[in-house]
Amino acid sequence: MHLTLEFGGGLELLFGSQKKHEVDVVPPNGMKEVTMESLLAWIKENLLKERPEMFLKENSVRPGVLVLVNDSDWELCGRLETVLEEKDEVIFISTLHGG
């Protein structure tokens, strides 16, 4: 399944300073669908280059990271259980505090 991933607010530094990633993700063994939970595992395995604790905590993202699926807060569509569809856009953005 083709997905567009985007990292911002400094998270891109954990992904080789590249903000946008076009990726193809297959459902994990025995699953029919790619959920946000399996996407996070896939990212950890395949994309994340350094300091995983700056992106993940337990089986989710670390505090201070907003997750947006097709420009909507993942809180509105089921968080880790969100089922992704072909061509979905997922944005991970670290909240900023500077001024």
Added chain:
Amino acid sequence: MHLTLEFGGGLELLFGSQKKHEVDVVPPNGMKEVTMESLLAWIKENLLKERPEMFLKENSVRPGVLVLVNDSDWELCGRLETVLEEKDEVIFISTLHGG
């Protein structure tokens, strides 16, 4: 066919000061498709409330109006011949000169 039309840059004043219009447009008699040309005719007939010369000129829009189909300049997709699809978004925006 369901379309979202949007008027901006002052053009909304010709449409009851409403910027966004959700409309259902059927192809004109004998046609299978809705093109931008037939959409303009439909708008003139059904939506335009006043001063048509501020929106249309001959069979197209007046000079100074940008037309965007799904956020792309209609110059990139065939201008009047552009064939519209279900749920397309068409924006008409008058260029501004103030500062």
Added chain:
Amino acid sequence: WAAGGHGLSRDQVQRYSRQLLLPSFGVGAQERLCEGSVLIVGAGGLGSPVALYLAACGVGCLGIMDPDRVEVHNLHRQVIHTEASVGELKVASASRACLAINSSIKVVAYPFGLAAKNALEIIRQYDVVVDASDNVATRYLVSDACVVANRPLVSGAALGMEGQLTVYNYSNGPCYRCLFPTPPPQAACQRCSDAGVLGVVPGIVGTFQALEAIKILSKVGDPLSSRMLILDSMSSRIHTVKLRGKSAECVACGGSPAINHITLPNFDYEGFSSSPMSDA
């Protein structure tokens, strides 16, 4: 509007004539601005354009709060200050600039930071609060205090080449804690002084913050509640994304909040967020 029957003076009618001309703004909205008040927490990169544009457009009373003094490395982005004000309190420099543009408004300068002890008392005196601060501890405090005092909060942030903007605690929208119940790890709390910032980026975010404050005060337009504007200046791409609503479990704005006018003044925001409120 020239015929009178409104609360604007002749000077105000002249000064604000280009806003009074707007059919969707007009006298009513301008009167609400002139009678309204905004507290700006931070007179730095974000606070500079917020203060300039709110003073210019005629917000009746501006509170400007900042403990710091102007330094030369502020000047690349904090355009309300000048070389002559280096060494001066930022609130003094910013107040002077606001009054130079519009002497008909009132400006109150707070030459100290927002603290748990003083937040509620000060915030209650204003209609709208703008978070133009530079640290995560203050961001939690401003949000909590706005919830307890029932004030809308226009929150902006900028770092590096990016900016973020939203309105909290407004019309069933979330507060800062609804979005971020747990503070981020300390390593994720970089400041402009650590990581740098392109000067014009807080300029853009701050000008948008002024817009949102104007919309809320004047009751014109749709404020950015339950939505966030995300700016990537390098690609000139701007996402407006949809955020969750108010959370029933939120410790600040939920059904049975742990944070209230009694507990807030004693809450340890710096400890909670492992982040100091000042650079010192």
Added chain:
Amino acid sequence: WAAGGHGLSRDQVQRYSRQLLLPSFGVGAQERLCEGSVLIVGAGGLGSPVALYLAACGVGCLGIMDPDRVEVHNLHRQVIHTEASVGELKVASASRACLAINSSIKVVAYPFGLAAKNALEIIRQYDVVVDASDNVATRYLVSDACVVANRPLVSGAALGMEGQLTVYNYSNGPCYRCLFPTPPPQAACQRCSDAGVLGVVPGIVGTFQALEAIKILSKVGDPLSSRMLILDSMSSRIHTVKLRGKSAECVACGGSPAINHITLPNFDYEGFSSSPMSDA
């Protein structure tokens, strides 16, 4: 960068330190800004934030052009001016404000409007041009002159509650005439003085114009060429739309242009656009 080997003075390193810290900006980009020059056509609602932010971030030479004097009804949006400068030439007031923020840059004031006769000679002296003007005749002239002189043009406009922004004549992107070969009817050419403008809207557009000028000069990021940013301030919605490229038939930037360094100075821009270049 503290170790030297670059063209920045110690004062510059201190002043711009928050930009030098940025890995994607750094010394090289700052040097290009400090060696660069920008002509700002118009010192009004758009030109105010453009001039403030370009001066602050260190653009080496700013040209500021405007024939008008400051009036009190400008002050609700033209935040570079103050009450004390009412009656003064806008370019004098704006130059003073820029130098107060950053005395290390050079500012050249042009107390007259851009005209067909003077446009090429002036524009050739700058690396980037910012159109912050307020009328359609000047917009055609600025664009044509930028094409003939081969300069990128950062064009912004604001009216009512809306704003528009794009970069013309840059990297195979269109010029103003590619988009608008025929001028609009006179009735569609409203100005802020006729139709009004919410003061903070040109503030947002102008701050974005400063950003685009910085990106072009510093060669960092993707300028807004062949794209247009459309701001609806009331809904806080921002579209970034894709525009056509350069047109081969364009009379200004096409294959066999009718407008060139010989014909431009004699072209009647006011007659062509049925629009005066000044409010008078």
